[in-house]
Amino acid sequence: MKVWVFAEATDDKVTTATLELLTKAREIGSEVEAIYSGSGDTAAIAATVGSYGATKLHTMDPGDGLPGQVAAAPIAALVGTDNPDVILFAQTYDGRDALGRLSVRLDKPVLTNGMSLSVDGDSLLFGTAIFGGVVLVDVKLKDAAPALIAIRPKSFAAEESGGSAAEVVPLPAADSGRAAEARVLARHVEEQQGPKLEEATVVVSGGRGIGAAENYEPLVEELAKLLKGAWGASRAIVDAGWVPYALQVGQTGKTVKPKLYIALGISGATQHLVGMKNSDNIVAVNKDGEAPIFSVADLGIVGDVHKVVPALIELLKAKS
Amino acid sequence: MNVAVCVKQIPDPAVPGSLSADHTLDRSGKLILDESDSYGVEMALQLVDAAGGGEVTLISMAPNEEVSGLRTALAMGAAKAILVSDPALAGSDALSTAKVLAKSIERAGDIDLVLAATESSDGYTGTVPAQIAQLLDWPALTFSKHVEIADGKVKVQRQTEAGYDEVEASLPAVVSVTAGVVEPRYPSFKGIMAAKNKPVDKVTASDLGLEASQVGWEGARQEITNVEQAPARQAGEKFEDDGTGAEKLVAFLEQLKVV
Ligand SMILES: Cc1cc2nc3c(=O)[nH]c(=O)nc-3n(C[C@H](O)[C@H](O)[C@H](O)COP(=O)(O)OP(=O)(O)OC[C@H]3O[C@@H](n4cnc5c(N)ncnc54)[C@H](O)[C@@H]3O)c2cc1C
Ligand SMILES: Nc1ncnc2c1ncn2[C@@H]1O[C@H](COP(=O)(O)O)[C@@H](O)[C@H]1O
Numbered sequence: 001m002k003v004w005v006f007a008e009a010t011d012d013k014v015t016t017a018t019l020e021l022l023t024k025a026r027e028i029g030s031e032v033e034a035i036y037s038g039s040g041d042t043a044a045i046a047a048t049v050g051s052y053g054a055t056k057l058h059t060m061d062p063g064d065g066l067p068g069q070v071a072a073a074p075i076a077a078l079v080g081t082d083n084p085d086v087i088l089f090a091q092t093y094d095g096r097d098a099l100g101r102l103s104v105r106l107d108k109p110v111l112t113n114g115m116s117l118s119v120d121g122d123s124l125l126f127g128t129a130i131f132g133g134v135v136l137v138d139v140k141l142k143d144a145a146p147a148l149i150a151i152r153p154k155s156f157a158a159e160e161s162g163g164s165a166a167e168v169v170p171l172p173a174a175d176s177g178r179a180a181e182a183r184v185l186a187r188h189v190e191e192q193q194g195p196k197l198e199e200a201t202v203v204v205s206g207g208r209g210i211g212a213a214e215n216y217e218p219l220v221e222e223l224a225k226l227l228k229g230a231w232g233a234s235r236a237i238v239d240a241g242w243v244p245y246a247l248q249v250g251q252t253g254k255t256v257k258p259k260l261y262i263a264l265g266i267s268g269a270t271q272h273l274v275g276m277k278n279s280d281n282i283v284a285v286n287k288d289g290e291a292p293i294f295s296v297a298d299l300g301i302v303g304d305v306h307k308v309v310p311a312l313i314e315l316l317k318a319k320s
Numbered sequence: 321m322n323v324a325v326c327v328k329q330i331p332d333p334a335v336p337g338s339l340s341a342d343h344t345l346d347r348s349g350k351l352i353l354d355e356s357d358s359y360g361v362e363m364a365l366q367l368v369d370a371a372g373g374g375e376v377t378l379i380s381m382a383p384n385e386e387v388s389g390l391r392t393a394l395a396m397g398a399a400k401a402i403l404v405s406d407p408a409l410a411g412s413d414a415l416s417t418a419k420v421l422a423k424s425i426e427r428a429g430d431i432d433l434v435l436a437a438t439e440s441s442d443g444y445t446g447t448v449p450a451q452i453a454q455l456l457d458w459p460a461l462t463f464s465k466h467v468e469i470a471d472g473k474v475k476v477q478r479q480t481e482a483g484y485d486e487v488e489a490s491l492p493a494v495v496s497v498t499a500g501v502v503e504p505r506y507p508s509f510k511g512i513m514a515a516k517n518k519p520v521d522k523v524t525a526s527d528l529g530l531e532a533s534q535v536g537w538e539g540a541r542q543e544i545t546n547v548e549q550a551p552a553r554q555a556g557e558k559f560e561d562d563g564t565g566a567e568k569l570v571a572f573l574e575q576l577k578v579v
Contacts, residue, residue, distance in 0.1 A: 010481060066478075066487065069450065069460060091446070093463050093479060100418075100450025101460075109413045109541050112445045129550060130345075131337040136550050143541035150447075182459040182489040185475075190483035202578055227578055239500045245465070245479060252439060252499070260578050277553055281576055283569065289558070296553040299572045303561025311566035316579060319570075 001085045001119065003029030004146075006071070006098055007049055007057070008090060012041040014048040016199060017090035019158035021151060022052035025088060026161060028119045031055065033084075034166060037062050037071035037098070042168050050166040052158070057166040064184045065176070068097030073174035076105040085145045086124065088117075091152045099150050101179060106146070111139060114151040124149075132251055133274030153198060154255040154278070190244060195230045197247065202229030203258045203279070205249055206237060207272075209265020209286060210305055213242035219309045220264060226316045232256065234266045250275035265305045268293025285309065321371035321469065323364040324425050325398065326436040326448070327357040329382040329389035333441050343544040344411050345442060351382060353389035356437035358504040359497050361393045364435050366502060367469055375399035377431070379424045381409060381417060387520060394515035395507030402428060406524040411537035414443070418451030419535060423528035425456065427521075433474060434494045438463050449496035459489035462496045 003025040007018045018034075025032040034054040036045055039061050046057040058078060062070045075087070075098070087102070089095035091113055103110045115136075116127030124147055126139045141147050197203060204227065206220035216237070224231040232254070233247040249256055251271040261279035266272060268284070268291055276282070277296050284297040285308050294300040301308055329351035331337060338346045353361075364376045378393050378401035385405040394401060402424045409420065425431055434456075439446035453460030461467075464476035465484065474493050477484045507515070525535055532538060559568055573579045 015481075066460075066462075069453075072454070093481070096446050097450050097460070097462055100414075100447035101454045103415050103447065104418070104451050104454035107415075109415050109539070110445065110447050111542070112414070112447060125545070134550055135337075135339075136546075136548050137343070137544060138546040140543045140545045141541070142543055177457045178459050179454065179457075180459075182461055182487055182493075184485045184487050186486040187480070188477075188483045188485070192482070227573070235499075241500070245498065245500075246481070246483075251444065260573070260576055281572075282553075283572065285565070285569075289560070294558050295555050297558070298556035299568065300556070300558035301561050301565040301569065302558060303565045308561055308565040308569070312569050315566055315570050316573075319579060 001029040002031040002083070004084045004087045005032065005034045005054065006087065006089045006095055007034040007036045007045065008092060008094055009036065009038055009040045009045055012044040014045055015090070016158055017092060017153035018049070019052050020153065020156045021088045021090060022049060022054055023159050024117055024151070024156045026053040028117060029086065033058065035071065035075060037067040046168045047165040050163045051160050053161040053163050054166045057168050058171050059168055060171040065180050066094070066097060066182050066184065068094035069101050069179045069182065070176045071098050072101030072105055072179065073176040074171040075102055077174045078171060079106060079146060083145065086147045086149060089150045091150045095150060099148055103148055106148070108146070108148050109143065110148045110150065111141070112150040114149055115155045117149065117151065129274065132270030133277070134270055152255050154257045190246070194225065195228070197230045197232055197254055198256055200230035201259045202227040202262070203232050203256050204229055204262040204264065205232035205234065205266060206264045207234035207266030208236040216242055219305060222313055223262070223309060226313060229258070234272050263293050264309060266293055267291050268296065321368055321374040321432045322377065322430055323368055323374065323433045323435060324377045324379050324428055324431045325357065325360045325364045325393070326379050326421055326434065327361065327389060327393050328354040328440045329380055329386050330354045330440065330442040337442070339547060342411070343547060347383050351386045351389055353392040354437065354441050356439065356441050356499055359499055359501050360435040360437055361396050361398060362502045362504040363467055363497055365397045367433070367467070371469060377402065377428045379421055379428065380404070381412070381420045383410065385522060390520060391515050392507065394518045395511040396505055397511060400519045400521070402521045402523060404523050404525070404528065408525050408532050409536050411540055412535050413540035414445040414447050415451060416535035416539035418448050418455055419530060420525065420528060421448070422452045422455035423530060424523070425452070427523070427528065432491045433469070436494065436496050438496045438498050449494050453494040456494070458493050460494040460496070461487050461489055463498060464495050465498050465501055467495055467497065467501065
């Protein structure tokens with residue numbers, strides 16, 4: 001099977017979600033190639049994707065266009081000549097843009113929110129979860145290649161293959177039509193301290209139970225920093241504007257899988273659980289003993305975050 | 321300026337979901353306006369207001385000629401709606417849905433801007449807006465958390481991993497908005513009364529010139545082979561905080577060697 005991966009990078013660093021896809025691509029395919037739409041250093045990116053098994057890196061520079069959307073036309077042209085069996089995308093902003101546009105260009109259905117993928121004889125078996133993660137569904141594709149599939153980050157482990165750098169092949173220019181009219185005028189980077197949410201060993205998240213926006217820093221951030229971890233949030237406090245969307249964990253936010261997840265004042269709605277319940281260990285502090293978060297917690301403290309968390313922070317400070 | 325808003329009508333998310341015998345989401349009960357789309361409706365009303373003219377048209381595909389969710393959005397202030405309802409559309413995937421919505425937008429005619437949510441609450445595919453844009457050959461500004469119109473152009477703040485990008489395109493264009501982009505208004509009593517008489521153009525797939533092979537089950541080209549409950553995670557220990565909660569947490573953290 002010939003498998004392509006739509007690769008993404010922040011600056012010159014290939015995203016972990018891309019490395020996860022490449023690892024999966026190696027498992028289900030005999031030939032693995034990557035496609036990169038962006039202005040990062042292609043030599044550096046080719047070295048990384050190569051060490052995860054890609055033999056070729058098809059590249060294009062979208063300029064100030066939206067990288068996913070303007071990539072669809074050249075990818076569609078390449079599909080016509082190279083006939084891949086599967087194209088994998090991460091369920092990200094640019095991944096979904098590329099996938100949506102490409103599906104129309106190829107008139108192919110998309111499978112999204114994938115959490116498992118395997119080969120059964122000649123067909124692909126795709127697994128996803130619905131109803132906020134409580135019901136698992138397996139799907140068999142009945143369509144001619146290529147299969148267009150988006151996978152949720154953190155669904156697979158990323159493992160290096162030790163391959164050498166992928167061969168860089170620029171994609172021939174193609175007409176993107178009016179998709180190319182969307183132009184990025186400026187980029188705003190919101191300063192991020194500490195480890196990234198998806199990569200941290202410890203994640204501390206706060207929910208509505210912390211009471212107010214100004215409690216987030218002294219309770220959630222402070223504890224996360226003491227544990228050298230990252231801080232996250234439930235959607236309730238993102239929608240309330242207490243913290244930025246980038247911190248949201250769950251169905252419509254990030255999926256995290258740290259060694260330890262600490263939920264402070266979070267009820268544990270299925271849409272939140274789907275983003276964190278595969279963490280190795282889960283700790284919850286909630287004043288309601290019946291809160292659903294306790295059904296997944298390895299250690300649950302039924303108590304007030306305003307008492308328990310400051311006390312915990314004191315004890316940890318005393319220890320260090 | 322005329323704005324079309326794609327609004328999905330979905331089973332109430334507060335009620336646990338279920339699947340029909342054919343493994344599609346059970347949509348037989350009463351459907352409501354997807355909360356995610358209430359932001360698009362509000363945004364559209366504000367943009368038309370700011371432009372000083374034009375109207376908001378709702379576009380929805382739903383089974384059984386469902387109008388409850390449309391009435392909510394009409395009560396908020398939308399002028400009219402196109403409702404696509406057809407048994408041939410059962411089992412439609414994201415691409416089929418986008419084909420139906422794109423054809424409906426063409427049917428509405430004279431649309432400058434299409435708004436949709438970044439993802440629906442029940443399906444959460446999150447590809448429909450980009451698919452609609454490609455079908456119409458319009459630019460798409462996806463994952464927008466701020467939208468404004470000036471000089472025939474739409475300018476948005478597009479969510480990124482690192483923050484946001486300012487992105488601009490000429491009209492007509494498709495924009496998908498994230499939750500919280502604006503505060504949706506509550507329909508007034510007057511609005512609710514007026515909504516009852518607003519026009520809803522009910523159409524079928526063939527009215528839109530779509531054939532059965534392009535949409536519905538046939539269009540989806542996939543087979544559901546298994547459905548099962550996700551394995552539940554085992555609950556561990558739970559303690560009432562009697563003043564020793566913090567100590568128990570420290571002991572657990574030490575055991576995990578994170579401190
Ligand atoms: C389509 C869809 C997608 C969604 N996606 C997401 C998502 O990605 N992520 C997400 O998180 N949610 C998501 N949600 C929302 C989700 O359903 C919940 O509404 C949300 O997770 C609730 O957030 P919360 O737990 O912070 O708030 P609440 O449910 O209000 O819970 C607050 C908790 O804090 C506790 N508490 C209150 N005071 C204290 C105190 N002093 N000390 C200790 N505990 C206290 C309460 O007992 C309660 O359990 C989604 C919903 C839908 C419909
Ligand atoms: N059946 C539908 N009727 C109207 N709008 C829809 C429909 N399905 C999807 N949409 C729009 O497309 C957005 C993204 O949907 P999805 O790609 O399914 O997550 C939704 O939030 C709606 O704005």
